[in-house]
Amino acid sequence: MTGNLQATAPLVDGATLSDQVTEVLRHNVVNGIWGVGDVLPSETTLASDFDVSRTVIREAVSRLKAEGMLSSRQGRGAFVASDRPRQGFAIPERDMESQRKLEQILELRMGLEIEAAAIAAARATPEACQEIQRAAAAYDQSNKIGGPAVASGVSADLAFHRAVCEATGNSYYLSLFNYLVASLRETMLAGRLQALKRGGESRDAIQEHYDIAASIAQGDAERARQRMRDHLQMSSGRLLAQLKTEDGLGE
Numbered sequence: 001m002t003g004n005l006q007a008t009a010p011l012v013d014g015a016t017l018s019d020q021v022t023e024v025l026r027h028n029v030v031n032g033i034w035g036v037g038d039v040l041p042s043e044t045t046l047a048s049d050f051d052v053s054r055t056v057i058r059e060a061v062s063r064l065k066a067e068g069m070l071s072s073r074q075g076r077g078a079f080v081a082s083d084r085p086r087q088g089f090a091i092p093e094r095d096m097e098s099q100r101k102l103e104q105i106l107e108l109r110m111g112l113e114i115e116a117a118a119i120a121a122a123r124a125t126p127e128a129c130q131e132i133q134r135a136a137a138a139y140d141q142s143n144k145i146g147g148p149a150v151a152s153g154v155s156a157d158l159a160f161h162r163a164v165c166e167a168t169g170n171s172y173y174l175s176l177f178n179y180l181v182a183s184l185r186e187t188m189l190a191g192r193l194q195a196l197k198r199g200g201e202s203r204d205a206i207q208e209h210y211d212i213a214a215s216i217a218q219g220d221a222e223r224a225r226q227r228m229r230d231h232l233q234m235s236s237g238r239l240l241a242q243l244k245t246e247d248g249l250g251e
């Protein structure tokens, strides 16, 4: 098997080859490694990358088509149609149109990530701590770039939160986080764009990330929990305030 398969979350016993390939392809789409509109490598290339038959690749692709994540154009192969699955823990897109629903998603995210921070503080390996610290620094860096880097700022923020979920060692935290943020990403982009139009984002988020990283590295679960709660409350507040001037969010 190649690195492609090893990169995925651990699989339950008895997963078939096609289950495994489906999981890796889904992972790549949900995590934005392949963006919406990107054309996938050819069946032959994928088969050789994964060291499986083309039949296995075809089956995985058709499952993701059924979920609405992939589609195909005549003669051009499969491409990414959506970064959130229609089935499973998906949040319908129309929910994001209402502020109340947005608040509910943010609330759910809070429950998930506050506990993830505490578990990470108790369990994170030195490597995972370094990864969180690196992600906090990358977010800091992305904020210095400014204007055109709206999307990279949102990605850097999400990468930090993903690193915390990953540090729990419980792959379900990461999977659930990925589902949640797939629904939030567009809204976060809109919020960040608004903030930049008004002369820049709050610098607080940068320090909040560093503080979370430090309490996880110190193994202080209670402080990690508190700092993640503070950060998510502050950033939800900032996001909702940024969106207030946007049309279509009020009910």
Ligand SMILES: [Zn+2]
Residues within 6 Å of the ligand: 157, 160, 161, 205, 209, 231, 235
């Ligand atoms: Zn953040």
